[in-house]
Amino acid sequence: xxxxxxxxxxQVLKTGQSMTLxxxxxxxxxxxxxxxxDPGMGLRLIHYSVGAGITDQGEVPNGYNVSRSTTEDFPLRxxxxxxxxxxxxFCASRGAYNEQFFGPGTRLTVL
Amino acid sequence: AQxxxxxxxxxxxxxxxxxxxxxxxxxxxxxxxxxxxxxxxxRQMILVIRQEAYKQQNATENRFSVNFQKAAKxxxxxxxDSQLGDAAMxxxxxxxxxxxxxxxLTFGTGTRLQVTL
Numbered sequence: 147x148x149x150x151x152x153x154x155x156x157q158v159l160k161t162g163q164s165m166t167l168x169x170x171x172x173x174x175x176x177x178x179x180x181x182x183x184d185p186g187m188g189l190r191l192i193h194y195s196v197g198a199g200i201t202d203q204g205e206v207p208n209g210y211n212v213s214r215s216t217t218e219d220f221p222l223r224x225x226x227x228x229x230x231x232x233x234x235x236f237c238a239s240r241g242a243y244n245e246q247f248f249g250p251g252t253r254l255t256v257l
Numbered sequence: 258a259q260x261x262x263x264x265x266x267x268x269x270x271x272x273x274x275x276x277x278x279x280x281x282x283x284x285x286x287x288x289x290x291x292x293x294x295x296x297x298x299x300r301q302m303i304l305v306i307r308q309e310a311y312k313q314q315n316a317t318e319n320r321f322s323v324n325f326q327k328a329a330k331x332x333x334x335x336x337x338d339s340q341l342g343d344a345a346m347x348x349x350x351x352x353x354x355x356x357x358x359x360x361x362l363t364f365g366t367g368t369r370l371q372v373t374l
Contacts, residue, residue, distance in 0.1 A: 179361075188261075188348060188364035189302075204361065236302060238362075244290050244352065246362055248302035 148172050152237050152249035159227040159256045167222040167252050169237030175247075177240035178220040182206065182233040183251075189236065195220055227256045259284045261351050263365035270339045271373050277324075278334045278368045280349030288354040291325065291332045292362070297345040305347070308332065310354070336370075344372045 153168045171178065179194035181204075191204030193212040201212050209231060211223040224231060237249040260283045270276035282291070293305040308316045308325050315323050320340075324333045336343055349365040 181362075181364075186366055188366045189350075189362070190364070191361055194361065234300065238302075243307070245292070245304050245307055246302075247304075248294075251300045251302075253300075 150237055150239055150247050150249035152235075152252050154252060155250065156253050157255070159224075159254065161228060161256060163227050165224050165227065167224075167235055167237075167254075169220045169222065169249060170218050171220075171237075171239040171247070172218065173239060173241065173247065174217060175239035175241060176217065178214070179204070179238050179240075179246075180210070180212065180220070180222045181236045181238065182231075183236060184233050192222065192235075224254075229256045232256045259286075259289075259351050259353065259363045261349050261363050261365040263347075263349055263368050265368045266366075267369045267371070269371040269373060270336070270343075272339055272341060274339055275335060275337045276339055276370065278336075278347050278349075278370065280332045280334070280365055282330050282332065282349070282351050282363075284330070284351065284353075286353055286355065290352045290354060291323075292350040292352070293321070293323070293332075293334045294348045294350060294364075295343075295345045296348065296367075297342075302348075306334065339372050341372050341374075344370055346370075 150171045176197045180192040181189040195201045195214040235252045238246040289310045291308045295303045320337045346367045351363045
């Protein structure tokens with residue numbers, strides 16, 4: 147099992163550019179989510195999904211879109227990148243015992 | 258909305274000694290889950306220990322144990338026989354057990370633990 151994988155590991159964007167952060171899991175978990183981690187603020191939930199075709203907003207959804215066409219994949223789209231979106235992004239999936247498995251993270255810088 | 262507070266931004270412990278990291282939370286719910294995650298410099302989030310609120314017994318995982326005080330809404334992590342590899346950021350997290358809140362973890366701001374020789 148690869149667990150939760152994320153690509154890319156690092157990305158630099160210019161303001162206004164769009165991009166997609168990829169997330170995949172091979173554990174057949176229904177629940178997946180995206181968090182961002184900023185200094186001094188812990189991790190905050192952006193969007194989550196309880197299964198293929200079902201997504202919902204978390205605490206800080208503005209500027210991000212998600213879709214869930216398969217159980218395995220849960221991409222996060224930045225529509226028009228802003229410097230405020232500079233952060234480390236984590237994808238996670240929830241296991242049978244309520245624990246969250248996190249991916250290795252993507253460090254995004256928006257200039 | 259639930260909140261999680263970690264009041265110790267940094268802690269330091271000598272190798273082989275014991276350290277306790279504090280966490281308090283605020284909720285009106287009676288059923289929920291609490292977690293401690295470790296984040297080393299590699300950035301990977303690693304689950305350390307989990308506690309179900311309906312269980313009175315404190316969870317333990319090898320050198321890691323918790324002191325769960327439900328009435329006080331307190332969930333501290335004790336690390337015994339500290340090792341250099343324990344140095345990391347530690348995050349306390351809360352998850353509701355209410356259906357429909359499946360993936361929502363609420364995190365504290367973290368405690369950076371240093372382990373010295």
